[in-house]
Amino acid sequence: MFRNQSFMTLLKILKTTPTNSDFKSLIALLDKDLAITDGEEHDFYHQFNGTEQIKHVLLGYIGDTPVSCGAFKVLHTKEVEIKRMYTDLHYRGKGYAVQLLSALEKWAAEEGFTSCILETGTRQKAAIALYHKCGYQIIPNYGPYKGVENSLCFKKAL
Numbered sequence: 001m002f003r004n005q006s007f008m009t010l011l012k013i014l015k016t017t018p019t020n021s022d023f024k025s026l027i028a029l030l031d032k033d034l035a036i037t038d039g040e041e042h043d044f045y046h047q048f049n050g051t052e053q054i055k056h057v058l059l060g061y062i063g064d065t066p067v068s069c070g071a072f073k074v075l076h077t078k079e080v081e082i083k084r085m086y087t088d089l090h091y092r093g094k095g096y097a098v099q100l101l102s103a104l105e106k107w108a109a110e111e112g113f114t115s116c117i118l119e120t121g122t123r124q125k126a127a128i129a130l131y132h133k134c135g136y137q138i139i140p141n142y143g144p145y146k147g148v149e150n151s152l153c154f155k156k157a158l
Contacts, residue, residue, distance in 0.1 A: 011060035011068060011099045015107070018051035022059050022066035023084075027051070030069075030086035037123050054083060056107060060100045067091040068100045072108055072116065080108045082118035085127065097130050109158040117155045119145050128152060 016023060051057075053073050060068035068087040072080040082104060087097045105116060117139070120127040136154035145151040 009062060009094065011062065011096050013100065013103050014059045014061065016057045016059055018054050018057055018071070020057065020059065023057050023069050023071075026059070026066055026069040026086050026088065027084050029088065030084065033086075033089075034121075037121065051084070056080075056104075056111075057084075058100055058103055058107070060087075060096055062091065062096075068096040070097075070100045070104050072104055074113075075117070077112075078114045080113050080116050082116050085118075085130075092126070098134060101130070101134050105156070105158055113158060115155060115157050117142060117153065119151050119153045122150045122152050 018024075051071070054071045055074070057071040058069065059066050066088075068091065070085040071083045073083050075081050082101070085097065085101065087100075108116060116136075118131065118136070119141070120131065122128075131154045134156070136156045139153050139155045140146075141148060141151050141153045145153055
């Protein structure tokens with residue numbers, strides 16, 4: 001199906017913190033989806049998805065409805081890790097994740113970071129397609145994902 005990007009609804013994007021109730025609601029939906037997709041491996045992956053070290057959160061709204069979220073965690077002075085990307089099931093396929101990821105990258109660049117890395121599961125086909133579409137390149141698995149067969153890691157220079 002062809003989608004004309006010029007008719008895409010723009011998200012209203014809000015900078016916030018992990019304590020925001022809309023963010024908490026969206027990541028609860030994300031965790032529910034991941035529990036199904038990750039199956040037996042969910043506990044392993046879930047341990048790396050806490051929000052304690054995250055200070056940069058974006059929420060995407062259509063009207064007053066929160067439909068998409070994402071965040072980044074500072075790894076060191078030059079690099080951030082994209083975390084907690086999610087778009088509500090009823091709003092997928094409309095380009096909202098692309099808009100939100102682009103806004104996260106812009107924010108990271110404004111803060112002086114030069115690259116983003118991220119991990120997603122090999123079963124997360126839509127996420128993999130999103131990251132390829134947005135210019136991310138597959139890299140060797142990093143940190144806790146080294147040697148993890150069902151992890152796929154990406155990087156993008158800002």
